[in-house]
Amino acid sequence: MQKLLQNLLDLQTVDIRLNDVRARLARFPKKLADSDARVAAAKADLDASKAAQLATVKDRKKYELDVESWKEKVRKYKDQTSQIKTNEAYRALQHEVQMAEDEIAKAEDRLLEQMVASEEYDRRIKASEIALKEVEQVERVQRSNVEADRALAEKELAEGNAERERAVTEIPEKILDHYDRIVKKHNGVALAEVRNEKCGACGMIVRPHVIQEMRRSESTELFHCETCTRIIYYIEPSVSSAPAAASASQASASASTSRES
Ligand SMILES: [Zn+2]
Known part of the structure; x- marks a missing residue:
């Protein structure tokens, strides 16, 4: 085979290898982005569980305050009993006390519901934390594999480019x-x-x-x-x-x- 053809063939061999390396390099950003997205999804899941937990804590505080304020009212009504002069006024006051006690019972029911929900959110947070740790662990390994592959591909690209430079000097x-x-x-x-x-x-x-x-x-x-x-x-x-x-x-x-x- 004539020398020029052999040189062109050598160049083609290098070019095919360079194309392959470039195609591999082009895939790395997406691989890393996919890995980031998997970690982000696990984090978002944990954040959602924490936000839900925080909301129940706020609700609980509110219901606790409700219970306290209704109890305070009951105390005041009872203090007023000694000053009552008529049966009618007494019955009205008793009625107020009964209503306040109903409200206390309602607020305590809601409080109990929130405490049950809170336990469920605690479980969810723990599960999300474990899942996040696992995902982070897996993705750390994945990421370092991708980075190692990329470093190798970069090296091959540099070698290929140097080889191409040598190959083209032989061709008019x-x-x-x-x-x-x-x-x-x-x-x-x-x-x-x-x-x-x-x-x-x-x-x-x-x-x-x-x-x-x-x-x-x-x-x-x-x-x-x-x-x-x-x-x-x-x-x-x-x-x-x-x-x-x-x-x-x-x-x-x-x-x-x-x-x-
Ligand atoms: Zn042909």
């Missing part, structure tokens, strides 16, 4: 521009091997005279697939499979026309 600028254009058009792969007289990338037939020209040792021309326009190269088969390749090259020169890869 005009040919490099040409290569880059095909790379852009074909998702990173500009070269295709000819196998069984076909373009290894798009599968279309390569004319026998083109293959013959490619096989000439003094050939310096670059050949392209007529269909997908990739630069094509030919690797001489090993001695054992040579007869098969030779007979294959005598097959008809049916020109390919349409299919694009």
